[in-house]
Amino acid sequence: MSSRKVYINGNYVDEKEAKISIYDSALMFGDMVFEMTRSFNQKQFMLKEHLERLYMGIKILEIPINISIDQMEKACLETIEVNKPYFESTDEHRLIINVSRGPLGIYAPIFDNKIEPTIVIADFPLKWTVSGLAKFFDTGINLVVTSQRAIPSHIMDPKIKNRSRMWYQMANIEVSKVKGENNWALLLDTDGFITEGTGDNFFLIKDGKVYTPEGRNILRGISRDYIFKLCDELNIECIEKNLETYDVHNADEAFVTATPFCLLPVTSLNGLKIGDTVMGKITKKIIDKWSSNVGIDIIAQIKDYSKEVDLINNSSPTPYAFKK
Numbered sequence: 486m487s488s489r490k491v492y493i494n495g496n497y498v499d500e501k502e503a504k505i506s507i508y509d510s511a512l513m514f515g516d517m518v519f520e521m522t523r524s525f526n527q528k529q530f531m532l533k534e535h536l537e538r539l540y541m542g543i544k545i546l547e548i549p550i551n552i553s554i555d556q557m558e559k560a561c562l563e564t565i566e567v568n569k570p571y572f573e574s575t576d577e578h579r580l581i582i583n584v585s586r587g588p589l590g591i592y593a594p595i596f597d598n599k600i601e602p603t604i605v606i607a608d609f610p611l612k613w614t615v616s617g618l619a620k621f622f623d624t625g626i627n628l629v630v631t632s633q634r635a636i637p638s639h640i641m642d643p644k645i646k647n648r649s650r651m652w653y654q655m656a657n658i659e660v661s662k663v664k665g666e667n668n669w670a671l672l673l674d675t676d677g678f679i680t681e682g683t684g685d686n687f688f689l690i691k692d693g694k695v696y697t698p699e700g701r702n703i704l705r706g707i708s709r710d711y712i713f714k715l716c717d718e719l720n721i722e723c724i725e726k727n728l729e730t731y732d733v734h735n736a737d738e739a740f741v742t743a744t745p746f747c748l749l750p751v752t753s754l755n756g757l758k759i760g761d762t763v764m765g766k767i768t769k770k771i772i773d774k775w776s777s778n779v780g781i782d783i784i785a786q787i788k789d790y791s792k793e794v795d796l797i798n799n800s801s802p803t804p805y806a807f808k809k
Contacts, residue, residue, distance in 0.1 A: 489571045492564045492606035505603050508592040511585035515649030517603075518542035518585075521744050522561075523611050524578045525779035532561060532580075534707050535744075539582060542645040548586045550602045557582070561606055568608040575789075577611035579745065583648070612790035614745045619791035621667065622784050625752025625763045626741070628671040628682070629663050630730060631656040635672040635680040635702050643680075643704050653683035665756065669741070674702045679728045682741055687728075687751075688712060689759075690738035690767050695723040708742040715774050721767065730754060738765030747783050748772045 491503035511517035520535040583605040633656040656670040670683045680702045686709040688697045716723035738760045739751035750764045776783045
């Protein structure tokens with residue numbers, strides 16, 4: 486039985502016993518910001534950048550937490566240390582950091598009038614998240630444009646990484662009904678321009694240049710930002726611009742990025758093929774450079790995890806697994 490520990494407001498509790506109040510603003514309104522991070526060789530990757538984005542969301546949503554970003558970083562690293570005895574030597578640490586403003590004020594008497602924000606840090610083996618994704622490095626994924634549109638920033642800013650994500654879930658449910666395999670959602674904005682997936686950022690490659698949607702109506706991913714750095718190191722031009730589905734059909738290569746899996750190739754849009762191979766030449770250069778920088782063969786690691794882990798049987802759509 487797992488004995489992993491979860492940090493909740495300064496205390497550590499057993500993973501199975503970790504709970505927040507049914508009156509928490511996170512449950513009542515989806516009023517919670519969060520981050521997911523991962524390690525390479527057990528060293529957290531771009532943790533500070535994730536926390537900076539977290540704290541920007543906390544600032545904008547005016548969540549009155551009383552710990553600094555440096556204290557939050559220390560709590561994250563301490564949570565990893567507390568859980569190291571329960572991880573195997575080949576496991577990577579996937580942190581989930583959740584912050585809400587806590588129980589709503591009308592319920593204060595239940596808590597002796599001591600209302601405080603809710604801060605949760607959970608450390609979970611990365612392999613359970615990514616093991617089912619290994620096949621996509623060999624098959625690629627088919628992006629499906631959904632009727633569900635991205636929520637534009639003037640209604641609710643998607644640059645705040647928050648738990649109010651019902652439009653993602655509706656897109657996932659829609660895609661789960663599409664015939665065929667390896668289908669992932671791709672959302673457009675209200676003007677018909679490509680935004681993002683339901684938990685990933687989109688890139689295409691044309692004539693040796695990398696393109697990605699402008700950062701207006703999307704979550705500006707930490708992995709997305711790292712692609713700009715990798716392209717700079719590889720002397721590849723990376724451009725932000727409005728993209729239409731026509732541009733994708735006309736692309737030489739395409740891929741998506743997210744923290745757990747880093748990068749996955751996209752081989753078709755709405756069933757129409759993109760490029761000539763699963764992993765295009767420039768896409769391969771980028772993932773190889775990423776692997777070199779972090780000292781891990783990213784693709785090999787995820788494929789090794791897929792051999793180790795049996796996928797959990799779940800009939801509900803998720804960002805990475807769709808069931809019909």
